[in-house]
Amino acid sequence: MRRLPVYLLLDTSGSMTGEPIEAVKNGVQMMIHSLRQNPQAIETAFVSIITFDTDATQVIPLTDLASFQMVDLKANGVTAMGAALGLLADKLQTEVARTTPEQKGDWKPLVFIMTDGIPTDDWQIGYNKLKAVNKGLIVGCAAGHGADDSVLKQITGSVVRLDNADSESISKFFQWVTASISTTSTKVEESGKEVIGMEQLPPPPSELVIIA
């Protein structure tokens, strides 16, 4: 069965402490809960969570929605986004099945990167590694005033901005991510085609401004 791999790259640096990190945890919980009700999503979507602060960690490997269990997230440290991009590149190679004459591989992955800051490491090293292996759609989300969207814009042509990194805005972002995964899982099952641009995702709510 062809899976739809979804990678969430979440900023867990110190600046996310308090309301933002709690909102991110809730957002992921609600997302999984809601996707479990969607027959197409529960069969096709597989979710992984990579967090980045002083280092990048895959806290949840690519997991089907039925067995997915959220873990606790703690905010501290700096913003090693480059390490997260590099880790994502590794995971795309080891976790996503390629099409061969013997088997149909997975659908192209969907990647969401959410950050409230500025990378503190050399993000280009990780980005170059990712560029070489990624075939799917990457959506960047710059959350709050402190987020640097110029780096996200260099990573992907699909960037949204959240003016505030408060729980309301973050929750809206995850609702949109949920809708995007639903839409994509329906689309791949029905037409056999992946989404290739943000314009094929559902329109984001007013809290999310498309900036690239």
Place this chain on the structure above:
Amino acid sequence: MVEQFLQQLLTEFNIATSKYSDNTISRLLHHAKINELTKSITAAKKQAINIFQMYSVSEAFKDTPIILPNATAKQAYSFQFDLSAFPHTRIREIRLLDKVGLAFDPVTAQITGVPMVAITVDLQVVFTCGQDEDQAEDIKIIPLIVNADPKDLWLNKPSNKSALYAKEDSDRYAGTFLDKRIVVASQRGRSHAHEGSFRDDHFYTKPLLLGWEIIAVADGAGSAKFSREGSRIATTFIADSFNDEGVLKELSDRCTEYFTPTEEHSTEEQALKHKSAIINILYKSVRSLHTALSNFATQEQVQLKDLNTTLIFALVKKFEYGYVVLTFGVGDCPINVITENPHEVKLLNQLDIGEFGGGTRFITMPEIFTNEIVSRFAIHRFSDFSKLVLMTDGIYDPKFITENKLEDKAAWDMFWADLAGENEDQAKVDFLQPNGIDQQLLSWLDFWSKGNHDDRTLAIIY
């Protein structure tokens, strides 16, 4: 013991040791009352520390994460608690577990059962720590998620019968085909049923003049608005277009000359001439179908791509020299023949398989009408065959997985075993009994396959 007790007591009461205190202690070592008090206080302390430890274990147990794997409704579930790190901890009962439909056995510390409905619940695990009569009871909360049975999440909304180009959600047919029989069934996919949209597949079979018969199957593109009508037109138009005595007479003659040359010194050149003539006849019909679809789009003021559909057909006649099977295919639906003597499986058409989606071709695409279209036609002769099968990708994706399995005998053996009832639902198609076989095939089409919920159409000539 008494001496140590008294010394600790003096420290506690800030009484400095002196000659008198040492003497007093010595005197009291055998004092009955002091001995009794020492024993009872030590015992009381021990009891207190035991209680402390018991509660401390209880706190530790409450804080230790225990993760219950998610359950799925209607699927057997079991979980074994591992309490080896807590030797004096016992789970007495798990409250709210009955709400989920599971049971807990305190003796084995196991949860078992089959949950019936999807639910997320915070289980109250009632546990005790400690031994004998000194036991602390507490409650640990462990969340349990029961996923819905994926089958229950799919809705089955009827399609809107008053919509433009409305189509029945399923169709079936059984009858004769030349001196053989045919059974066909077509079922709307779950993804369409979930949204109440139409079946996009279509089939059409018809006896033609001069002993020819045709079976056509089409799979309307999921992304095209009116592909349900495109597939209907494609199958019916192509079948009707051949029903012309002049055309079929020439087709019969050309086939006979191609397969049983009458001239004594027939050349390869002549064979090629007959072959081109046959393909040309087929081509004309396919070309006129494309024109008909274009005209229909213009007339209905829709775009031609709104009618996007694949098409396969087999035009068959039995001659004294065998069955002639003329085929055409555009898109990713296969036509297969199975012969007994020799035991072989053959794919009769080339498939347009789109690696990463872009490669699918439709009869509605003008770009297929190049010189290369010749390779889409094929002329076959079989002295006999046991099955001629046409199907849409809604069947072969789940049953054959990849295209290269379509010529794999083992894969086909499994497919026939599946049709004979070797499946989860024990749905069986009895090829020996013509009555009701179309309904049997339609029921069989309802098979469950994770991730495969496309429209399904299967035609078998046997």
